[in-house]
Amino acid sequence: MLNAERAPVTGKRVQLMATCLCDAFYDDVAAATVEVLEHLGVEVIFPEGQTCCGQPAFNGGDWVASRKVVRHTVKTFAGDEPVVVPSGSCAAMMFHGAVLEFENESDLPEVEALGRRTWELGDFIVNGLGVKTWPGKFAATVALHRACHTRGTGSIAAANLLLKSIVGVQVVEFGEVEQCCGFGGTFSVAFPNISTAMGALKLDHLRAAKPDILVSPDMSCMMHLTGLAAKEGQPIKAMHLAQVLRDALKAQ
Amino acid sequence: MTAPDDRESILSRVRGALAPLHERAPLPDYSTEIAVMRSLVAGRDLVELLGERMKRVNGLALTEVAALVAHLRAGGWLHGYCDPVLWPRLAPHFGAELKVETEFDRTRVDDYAFGITRAAGAIAESGTLILHDATTSRRLAALTPWVHVAVVERAQIFSDLPQAVAALGRDPNVIWCTGPSKTADVEGILIEGVHGPGQQIALVLG
Amino acid sequence: MRFQQFDQFAAELKADTRAAVYDGSKKGHEKRTKLLFDEYPDPNRLRHLAGEIKQHVIENLDTYLPAVEAKMKANGVQVHWAGTAEAANEAVLRIMRARGATKLVKAKTMVSEETELAAFLEKHGIEALETDLGEFIVQIDGDHPSHIVKPIIHKNRREIAQSFEREGLGAYNDDPATITQRARKFLRHKYLVADVGLTGANFVSAESGRMVLVTNEGNSRFCLAATKCHIAMIGIEKIVPRDYDLALFLNLLARSATAQELTVYTEFISGPKSPVQPDGPEVMHVIFVDNGRTEVLASTCREILRCIRCGACLNVCPVYRQASGHAYRSVYPGPVGAVLSPLLMGDKFPQKADLPKASSLCGACNEVCPVNIPIPDLLLRLRNRAKEENVPSPGTPPMGAWALLASQPLAWRASLLGGKLIDYVPTKLIPVPALQAWAAKRALPAWRGGEFRKWLKARRK
Missing domain, CATH: 1.10.1060.10 (Alpha-helical ferredoxin)
Known part of the structure; x- marks a missing residue:
């Protein structure tokens, strides 16, 4: 389903798309992304004018509003460096969602071009840069959440590969891994009962596997699951993939 | 009998809907081999494989008439129907205990505990029996009794689905039967013998 | 709202209904997946291929439909076309009246659910009986199916046993085998006195005009073994190009629908029964239905x-x-x-x-x-x-203002700083009810608007 074809990576300079969730809540995930990329010898450019990928309006059906934001994003991320995003859903928005909503627009080629150079972080490290192992140490049992927007991409395999290569990390499987956490953006607002029930089910499966940490390649699922768990009075510890990679480096 | 305008208006709407397409999706070129469970089928004796695969769907393959007779006796299925063409071949093995009619009376469907008809073939890969209008003496006789026995000639067993599709032929009605009639409508629990037979048996001869 | x-x-939703639906669908999915991946090295290739074939068909319906019609007519089938649900139902009624027929047995067909055929015929004095076990139960209950292949996934055996008792099909007994046997006993005599058997079609081969019908229960076969007239209601999109394509589709359908390698009965019908066959329809009608397609x-x-x-x-x-x-x-x-x-x-x-x-x-x-x-x-x-089309949609926040903000970097950055307020607004005071419901069940992380940009600036110095 996804237009997941990527232009091969040449050079060691990328633009960072930090995402609105990092801008507002998860500053440490963006910081970890910078540190991880710099560790790999990659120069990170942060286009200051960036805002959001346009996904909320796209999913909500307001494509006029969404296209306005995407056009801003296309302008902001001009150039030909790869664009790296610590979020599977924002990456998918760029290489799939935006392409869909620009189908009949004259600036479709520009949108497609940005899509072809946009990468989710783990996918970029493994499939873009060809890095297959991760140094350092991180002593924890982790469960890797399959963020839905990574379906059909290399992201989950990449995250698994990196996590399993870290000394001290033990990856545990849990039930119904392919099922959604129930977030779905505006879905969780308009369908709060179903969304909550889906999240509770995911939490049940996760807790049964008894990981120390839930690792996610996407902040939105993480926000949903930790938010639900906290309100239940049984908080779970969650980290973004970038944070685990960064912390592993620190323990080198 | 048809209101003629519906045909034209539907086709015209179809043409109108497709007109804006710059190109039409092509028919992909492929081999049905990709839909065959080749590792299962390759190099196997087809009678043996048919038996295995039928067992998997709770069917039963027998190779001797005596075994069939014993099975019917053991199950208490003592009254049934047999295709008149088959009967001379089978009769010597059927004792007096079993009552067999060679005329099927649809007003007495509940009287027949078993029905023996000819199959036009079988598919080993799926454990399937193939019935044709031309060779199955009565559609009802193969459907309404609790036990259906289809007599298959050894040489008529296809290895896989694509082979059997290629051999569909000109009979206006071909039906593949893969195990007994079944349902899981009530709480997902498998129950056999819904409208058709609760036992599907292949008698492989020749 | x-x-x-x-x-x-x-x-x-009642807790046991939810549990029944949840368990039934989860089991179905897991069995399907295991079967596909156990048997094929690359089941995804099969799916993609089948998708391409069907896409080819729907983009060439203008040639396939007349081709199928011609084949069917040559095979001795009477072909009708119905633009709407009403026209499709009327066509069935017309065929029945022309034969003086009053009793119809029907197999499960989604298109007849669309047109609400059974109810329509009943209104016109024709007995139209559902024969698929699940559909039969739906019919006696005046209910609606809740799943495409498992119509009564939402019901439990106790409810079914009560319905059977109420309908005089036997004293209360909730054993699924007993329920099934009672339906068998009741329905077989209904088929035998029916005038017309009505079915849908799972596939129609354009090459041969053959229609393919799959059922597990054998009810569609019974319809076509007991009655003298077959009417098939078929959506115009049901075509596959060739007989050759059927192996792929039959394999995929059985595995995807019910986690079987093949459905129990797969019937290939290209016309009325053979003259040498005593049982089955002497007349066959096909109604191609548009109804919005x-x-x-x-x-x-x-x-x-x-x-x-x-x-x-x-x-x-x-x-x-x-x-x-x-x-x-x-x-x-x-x-x-x-x-x-x-x-x-x-x-x-x-x-x-x-x-x-x-x-x-x-x-x-x-x-x-x-x-x-x-x-x-x-x-x-x-x-x-x-x-x-400006359809109102509760819980969907308006996006215009957000888009304005997200396309103006200065305003965006200012709001990152101002967003801190969110930490201080109690859930009860959130002005949007749906957001309130959201926040009642989920804690938001602390607001850290602008912190990353600050951090990066400091690092770059």
């Missing part, structure tokens, strides 16, 4: 016409599992229904424009679809259509 009706329905074909969602009605997308769907099929208020529930049902409404699209929103867009449906329909993309297109 504060909330989506769909979400309310799910919230009010040409409008779907003209839309940007035409891929949904690839659907082979297997129900795999329902089984995997986390929303379907929570809400059950009746939440969709349509013949087609689940992800496929969320696309198809509003489209089939035609001008009345707004009445079901909420269905495409009842999805977290997780994409699991696309991953299991045997014809690889990009369901999430189609849901998104329909959300966009709903917005363009």
